[in-house]
Amino acid sequence: MTFGRSGAASVVLNVGGARYSLSRELLKDFPLRRVSRLHGCRSERDVLEVCDDYDRERNEYFFDRHSEAFGFILLYVRGHGKLRFAPRMCELSFYNEMIYWGLEGAHLEYCCQRRLDDRMSDTYTFYSADEPGVLGRDEGRPGGADAAPSRRWLERMRRTFEEPTSSLAAQILASVSVVFVIVSMVVLCASTLPDWRNAAADNRSLDDRSRIIEAICIGWFTAECIVRFIVSKNKCEFVKRPLNIIDLLAITPYYISVLMTVFTGENSQLQRAGVTLRVLRMMRIFWVIKLARHFIGLQTLGLTLKRCYREMVMLLVFICVAMAIFSALSQLLEHGLDLETSNKDFASIPAACWWVIISMTTVGYGDMYPITMPGRILGGVCVVSGIVLLALPITFIYHSFVQCYHELKFRSARYSRSLSAEFLN
Secondary structure, three states: OOOOOOOOOEEEEEEOOOEEEEEEHHHHHHOHHHHHHHHOOHHHHHHHHOOEEEEOOOEEEEEEHHHHHHHHHHHHOOOOOEEOOOOOOOHHHHHHHHHHOOOOHHHHHHHHHHHHHHHHHHHHHOOOOOOOOHHHHHHHHHOOOOOOOOHHHHHHHHHHHHHOOOOHHHHOOOOOOHHHHHHHHHHHHHHOOHHHHHHHHHHHHHHHHHHHHHHHHHHHHHHHHHHHHHHHHHHHHHHOHHHHHHHHHHHHHHHHHEEEHHHHHHOOOOOHHHHHHHHHHHHHHHHHHHHHHHHHHHHHHHHHHHHHHHHHHHHHHHHHHHHHHHHHHHHHHHHHOOOOOOHHHOOOOOHHHHHHHHHOOOOOOOOOOOOHHHHHHHHHHHHHHHHHHHHOOOHHHHHHHHHHHHHHHHHHHHHHHHHHHHHOO
8 A cells, every 4th residue: 555654564443442453464355345445545535435534643544333343243254153243232233334344144143144134024124335324434435425526427327227216217217128128028929929920921011110129129228238337337347247247148139130131131041040040039038137127026036046046056956966866766666677567758867857856846747757666656755855855945045035125125115215305306
């Protein structure tokens, strides 16, 4: 760092009166994001965007936060035990401290996660790191009181395109985007109907109209994506977001198909190009995922899958292990023991895997089933085992879903309140 007392090998963190001395090297890779951000600061102005005050002579950074909560968090990041709530401290207040320092609810011990879920359900409250009030000094956000008018305008534009309930204009923009998604999906589904294809073959204008509608929808989505990229605060982070990747996957195939049509024409002899064009056109189905920006239910599903990826991997491991065992046993009992009266549906282990997966998930299409008595007994055990194995990780996923739902619900309610105030004004 280019500021601070020259030659100082350590820095002092003053959190609510409790002082902690850290070396500069340890500060660089510190597990708490807010603390590690100090290493990247190049001026005192940058420092004051992270902490509340800074003493240049003592090389001391002051954070006006709960000292006891930080002590519990510090013990956790140093590997001394699990992260639990501080005694005689409100769960929501401690959760607020966690978010301030860069932790999430998933870092808590399981029993504390349940307490937090219950408390949030009762009080319908959530503290988000994106909220200016939670971070104490607003972290120098572009929307702060001291921000330049141009930066405030960019922040307003970003919220308009990213938060559908942040303002009346954002809600109108989101409604128009939803209409374009619905129209594009209707046209896509209708174009696969035999009657539609026959009518388009007889009436060239019908096909031209559908192409015009498709071009208008793509134009809207492209313009929306470009504007959101321009007003985003972090361009690299914008490209990495899943919903933005989906937008790119939904828009790019159209332009590829247009270029392929321009270069190859509509020659029916180019079968490979024809198949490629059909695949690219069908990739427009990704547009329906754009609705996740405007509906809390889809957002909750995506956030839950993101936070519960360990539980999802554990669930897949359970299913794969059980599938390997039951498919091998069913193939042996149905086909391997008696070749004269063998069940042809279980001729191989990969073929038996299909029966195992539809049995464990209790779907039971009935397209293949065991005919021997040992095979039927094994089938019953397979079904019961599937119910048990699928139910084990559900509890973890359920609690995470509840937490994610309340987080997004509160965030939406906060923006709805600001929308109501804007409407009244």
